[in-house]
Amino acid sequence: MTARGRKVLAVDLDEVSADTVAKRLRRYEADHGEALSRAAIHGRQIRDAVPPGRRVQVEACLDEPGFSRDVPVMADARRVLRDLAERFEIVFATSAMDHPVSLHDRYLWLQESFPFVPDRGYVFCGSKQFVHADYLIDDNPRNLEVFPGRGLLFDAHHNVAEDRFPRLSSWRDVHRYFA
Numbered sequence: 001m002t003a004r005g006r007k008v009l010a011v012d013l014d015e016v017s018a019d020t021v022a023k024r025l026r027r028y029e030a031d032h033g034e035a036l037s038r039a040a041i042h043g044r045q046i047r048d049a050v051p052p053g054r055r056v057q058v059e060a061c062l063d064e065p066g067f068s069r070d071v072p073v074m075a076d077a078r079r080v081l082r083d084l085a086e087r088f089e090i091v092f093a094t095s096a097m098d099h100p101v102s103l104h105d106r107y108l109w110l111q112e113s114f115p116f117v118p119d120r121g122y123v124f125c126g127s128k129q130f131v132h133a134d135y136l137i138d139d140n141p142r143n144l145e146v147f148p149g150r151g152l153l154f155d156a157h158h159n160v161a162e163d164r165f166p167r168l169s170s171w172r173d174v175h176r177y178f179a
Contacts, residue, residue, distance in 0.1 A: 009088040009178075010123070010133035011081065012143070013106060016154045017092065017114070019072040021046070027061050041157045062098075068105040073113045076171035082116055084178055090117050091133060095143065097126035137174060141165065152177070 014020040021038070024046055028036045032054065041049045047058050061067050081090055092110055096103050103124055110122055123131055128138065129146035136147045137154050141162050144151030152174075153165040168174050 006087065006089045007135070008091060008133035009084060010091045010093040010128075010131050010136040010147075010149075012136070012138040012140070012154070013092060013094040013110075014071075015139040015156045016137055017074055017077045017081070018068075018109065019074050020068075021157065023067070023071045024058070024061065027067075028058060031057065031061075038157060043157070043160050045158050063101050065101055066105060068099075068102040069109060071109065074171060076175075078114065080171040080175045081114060083175065085116055088178075089121070090114075091121040091123055091131075092117065093123040093125060093128055093131045093133070093136065093138075095126065095128065095140075096124035137168065 011017050021041075025036050025038070028034075028046075028050070036046070036049065047055045050058050084090060092114070094106060096106060106124070107119070107122065110117070111119065125131065127146060128136060128143040129148065131147060131149075133149050135150045135152060136144065137152045138144055138147070139154045139156035139159055141153065141159060141164065144153060144165050151165050153159060153162060153167045154174075155167060155169040166177075168177060
């Protein structure tokens with residue numbers, strides 16, 4: 001709870017508020033001249049869905065300056081978070097230390113994509129165990145396992161078999177959950 005008496009809702013970036021998969025799939029096609037579909041990555045990591053000789057390059061794009069700068073916003077995320085910001089303190093919590101080169105790009109992306117959340121609400125961390133919030137919406141079970149509050153799993157291609165956390169399949173589901 002904040003000083004204003006509102007609960008805190010922490011939101012992850014990649015594959016939750018930022019459609020990083022869409023950008024990575026476009027990048028794969030541009031780099032290799034062939035499409036990689038969402039169906040092809042269903043149930044696994046992107047690196048595990050490509051030929052072994054391409055795995056390093058597929059992951060390396062995440063560490064390129066500028067890659068995180070123009071990732072699309074997930075469908076309905078802006079609208080739902082703007083609505084929830086009237087009742088919750090919204091913070092963005094990202095495991096940015098996984099790709100520290102992206103810190104500046106992620107900061108600018110947040111400023112442009114969610115201008116109603118002040119930059120004091122950005123948490124760039126290595127582990128989400130240090131995020132003090134009432135809720136965390138994240139696509140990675142690893143982050144929810146260590147989060148001290150209520151973890152909510154956002155549906156993603158790589159977490160389809162996960163069943164330990166309440167699952168939200170879209171931002172419309174997020175809106176209904178907090179209605």
